[in-house]
Amino acid sequence: MAAPTAFGEPRFDPRFKRVGTRGVLYSVATFFALFAALPFAWMLITVFKANTDLYKRVNNPFLYNDPPTLDNIRLLINDTQYPTFILNTFIVAFLVVIITLIAVVPAAYSLTRLAGRWGESLGIGIFLVYLVPPTLLFIPLTWVVAQFNLKNSIWSMVVVYPTFTIPFCTWLLMGFFKSIPWDIEEQAMIDGYTRLGAIWRTILPISIPGLLTVVVFSVALTMHEFVYALAFVTSSSQKTISVGVTTELIRGDVFFWQALMAGAAIVAIPIALLYNYFLDRFIAGFTLGAVKG
Amino acid sequence: MSVTGIPVRAPSLPKTKRQPRYLLERERVLGPLMLLPAIIYIVVLVGVPLALALAYSVSDVTVADQSIDWVGLDNFRAVVKNSTFQKALANTFLFTIASQVIVLVLANILALVLSTDFHGKRLIRFLVLLPWTTPIALGVIGWLWLLDSVYSPIDWTLRQIGLLGPDTLFGPASNIYWLAKPDLARLSVLLIHVWRTLPLATVILLAGLTAIPQDVKDAANVDGAGFWRQLWFIRLPLLLPIMAVAVLYGMIFTFTDMTVVYILTRGGPIDNTQVLASWAFFKGVDGGDLAQGAAVALFLFPVMAGMAVLMLRLARRTETS
Numbered sequence: 001m002a003a004p005t006a007f008g009e010p011r012f013d014p015r016f017k018r019v020g021t022r023g024v025l026y027s028v029a030t031f032f033a034l035f036a037a038l039p040f041a042w043m044l045i046t047v048f049k050a051n052t053d054l055y056k057r058v059n060n061p062f063l064y065n066d067p068p069t070l071d072n073i074r075l076l077i078n079d080t081q082y083p084t085f086i087l088n089t090f091i092v093a094f095l096v097v098i099i100t101l102i103a104v105v106p107a108a109y110s111l112t113r114l115a116g117r118w119g120e121s122l123g124i125g126i127f128l129v130y131l132v133p134p135t136l137l138f139i140p141l142t143w144v145v146a147q148f149n150l151k152n153s154i155w156s157m158v159v160v161y162p163t164f165t166i167p168f169c170t171w172l173l174m175g176f177f178k179s180i181p182w183d184i185e186e187q188a189m190i191d192g193y194t195r196l197g198a199i200w201r202t203i204l205p206i207s208i209p210g211l212l213t214v215v216v217f218s219v220a221l222t223m224h225e226f227v228y229a230l231a232f233v234t235s236s237s238q239k240t241i242s243v244g245v246t247t248e249l250i251r252g253d254v255f256f257w258q259a260l261m262a263g264a265a266i267v268a269i270p271i272a273l274l275y276n277y278f279l280d281r282f283i284a285g286f287t288l289g290a291v292k293g
Numbered sequence: 294m295s296v297t298g299i300p301v302r303a304p305s306l307p308k309t310k311r312q313p314r315y316l317l318e319r320e321r322v323l324g325p326l327m328l329l330p331a332i333i334y335i336v337v338l339v340g341v342p343l344a345l346a347l348a349y350s351v352s353d354v355t356v357a358d359q360s361i362d363w364v365g366l367d368n369f370r371a372v373v374k375n376s377t378f379q380k381a382l383a384n385t386f387l388f389t390i391a392s393q394v395i396v397l398v399l400a401n402i403l404a405l406v407l408s409t410d411f412h413g414k415r416l417i418r419f420l421v422l423l424p425w426t427t428p429i430a431l432g433v434i435g436w437l438w439l440l441d442s443v444y445s446p447i448d449w450t451l452r453q454i455g456l457l458g459p460d461t462l463f464g465p466a467s468n469i470y471w472l473a474k475p476d477l478a479r480l481s482v483l484l485i486h487v488w489r490t491l492p493l494a495t496v497i498l499l500a501g502l503t504a505i506p507q508d509v510k511d512a513a514n515v516d517g518a519g520f521w522r523q524l525w526f527i528r529l530p531l532l533l534p535i536m537a538v539a540v541l542y543g544m545i546f547t548f549t550d551m552t553v554v555y556i557l558t559r560g561g562p563i564d565n566t567q568v569l570a571s572w573a574f575f576k577g578v579d580g581g582d583l584a585q586g587a588a589v590a591l592f593l594f595p596v597m598a599g600m601a602v603l604m605l606r607l608a609r610r611t612e613t614s
Contacts, residue, residue: 028406029413032399033420035488039435040423042446046438054444061446103334106327114324124608128601129335132343133549135570136594139577139587140345143359144338163338166331195323226430226552231578242430246556257438264431268423275426276419283500286493287538 040268043261047072054257072258080256081236082263085244088154089267092240093222095158100165100218101211107166108173109199113182123174127285130167134227137163142231156232157240161222168221169214172285176210177203213281220275223267241267349587356581368588378589381567384479388568389548392486393540399487400494400539405524407495408502425492433556436485440471440557447471475565478558482566485557486547493546494539501535502528534607541604548600549593569593 045061046054048068059065076082107126111119141160142151150156180203188198204211229243236248245263249256275282350368352361372378407418424432439447448468451457458467472478505528513523551570554560560567560575567575569592577586 022411025406025409025411028402029411029417032403032406033417036422036424036492037420039432039439040427042439043435057443057449061444061449103331107331110324110327114320114327124605126331126335128604129339131545131597131601131604132339133545133570133593133597135549135551135573136346136590136597137339137342139573139583139590140342140349141338142578143345143583144342160338162334166334170331220426224428226428227574230555231574242428246430246434260434261438264434268427268431271428272419272423272426276422279422279496283496286542287497287500287535 040265043265043268046258046261047265049258051258072256073262075256076259076262080259080263081239081244081248082259084237085239085241085248085263086267088238088244089223089240092154092157092161093219096161096165096222097215097218099158099162100169101214103162103166104169104173104214105204105211107170108177109203111170112174112177113185119174123171126167127171128167130164130171134164134225138227138231141228145232150232152233152235152238154233154238154240157222157225157229160228160232161225164225165218165221168285169217172217172281173207173210173214175281175284176207176213180206213278216274216278217282220271223271346587346591349584350591352584354583356583364584368584372585372588377564377567377572380564381569381572381589382592384482384566385548385568385570387479388483388486389544392483392490392547393543395487396491396494396543397536397540399491400498401529401536403491403495404498404502407499421495422492424489429489429550429552430556432489433485433553436481436488437557440481442468442470442473445469445471472558473562475562478562478566482553482557485553486550489553490543490546494543497535497539497542498532501532504535505531537607538604541600541607545597545600548596 042061045064048070049064050066050069050071053059053064053066056065108123111123111126113119115122145151145156145160148156148159150159184202184206185195185198188202189195193201223241226242226246229240230247233239233243236244239248241263245260249260249263348361351363351365353364353367354361403421407414407421439445445468448457451463451469452467455461457463457469459465463469469477471481509527509531510523513527518526549570551568551574554566554568554571555574558566560571564572569589573586573589576582576589580586
């Protein structure tokens with residue numbers, strides 16, 4: 001039986017149709033979609049609003065009362081450090097991905113193939129580390145980061161972020177490795193490869209979708225992180241997007257609203273798309289495999 | 294994690310394999326060795342800081358004076374006496390419990406809707422998931438603007454339909470001032486927590502719904518069980534463990550979150566929306582009192598540990614059933 005995915009085969013229940021009519025279905029779905037998307041819709045509308053339009057209380061906030069403008073995006077790119085934030089985020093994400101892969105691939109392999117019956121329990125134990133919240137650790141970690149002389153630099157995030165990507169991705173990748181038959185590397189080893197050679201030649205090529213998932217979630221988790229970045233970095237040249245946008249574009253009572261919205265929307269939408277695509281993997285990992293079927 | 298999914302090593306494999314020549318070929322050496330980088334990382338950057346947090350909380354360390362001198366439970370005593378602590382503790386529990394009760398109800402409805410087939414489902418799903426898939430800090434910025442004291446579009450809409458302004462239901466002021474009044478500010482934070490954790494609970498429940506075996510549904514249909522009977526006697530009981538998983542995650546993420554409060558209200562007005570996590574941040578980082586900040590953050594720990602244990606038990610239960 002193929003493992004059902006979170007959004008796999010639509011199971012159409014004829015009784016549902018009889019009780020709840022299409023109308024109810026659509027209105028409930030629309031209500032939730034509006035509730036979820038309202039702030040983002042509002043962001044996108046605001047991005048292109050002229051100041052004269054935005055700051056007039058009688059204006060309909062959902063329409064363009066003055067012609068839409070690109071000035072705000074120009075301001076964001078030319079007059080703020082937004083491009084730097086984006087570049088920093090990419091550098092951090094890239095390095096975090098590398099560190100994560102180096103630690104996670106052997107760990108997941110070891111736990112699924114070499115650790116015997118302890119593998120699964122140990123794997124869950126490592127996954128639970130992912131749930132240790134940044135809000136519990138940021139104070140001592142600030143000290144640790146200072147000891148490495150990394151405070152106020154993007155390197156502090158490069159070093160600390162794998163503390164949550166490694167636990168999460170180890171567990172994720174274990175799921176992939178488990179689904180690969182043992183015979184494949186056994187055969188390679190009988191053919192004369194060492195175990196490491198067999199992993200390199202057989203397991204890794206088959207696991208490319210799994211490795212891709214690891215990459216995607218390392219990037220996504222890096223972009224989501226806020227607390228550590230806020231605690232470790234104060235100079236604006238070293239900030240990443242989440243913190244840069246929320247601290248540099250909000251100065252006291254002066255809000256560059258449209259630029260702020262643009263800064264948020266430009267990153268939010270692509271990450272959401274990426275996440276959406278890999279969601280089933282995420283859920284299978286999150287439910288500790290309980291609904292894998 | 295059904296055991297059947299894991300291919301067992303073929304027992305017929307010839308035992309004639311020679312003793313591995315290299316050390317790296319021995320499973321007992323290679324296994325731990327491959328695990329080592331991950332373990333070292335976690336021990337050095339999670340284990341050590343956790344121990345350090347404990348040490349901080351019983352010392353007098355500040356940003357200015359980094360030496361760790363033993364002061365016993367003084368920090369905890371000082372923290373507990375602080376009136377902000379009581380507010381923060383109450384708020385933390387209020388936000389966590391209230392938001393997850395609401396999420397549980399809404400997620401069940403939403404999962405049920407999304408488990409049927411209709412046009413535009415993929416779009417609806419994408420939109421519904423946005424609050425979870427977007428970095429939380431950026432999502433909250435959208436809300437910050439929606440709840441603005443002057444230009445809030447919510448206020449504008451209320452004014453247009455005659456609920457806000459002089460001589461109206463919510464009047465006489467022409468703005469609600471969402472984030473300036475303690476109760477409304479708390480409501481706003483609560484609302485955003487619901488908004489943010491609803492998608493996760495929904496997709497977890499949806500995965501659970503999809504996993505209900507078709508033959509169970511068929512049998513119920515053959516027996517003539519109606520929609521509500523099926524919902525009450527089949528879906529909900531079967532979904533119970535997975536519902537617990539969803540709620541536990543929601544609780545963990547809400548309980549330990551400081552981002553929503555930090556961006557939306559900074560704990561204000563006058564610490565009325567402060568939660569443990571945000572107060573620890575203001576004390577430890579902005580205030581420079583590392584010892585008391587660590588002490589506040591440590592109050593998160595027992596509850597966190599409890600939730601982790603519950604999670605493990607649930608995982609084990611769903612595994613055996």
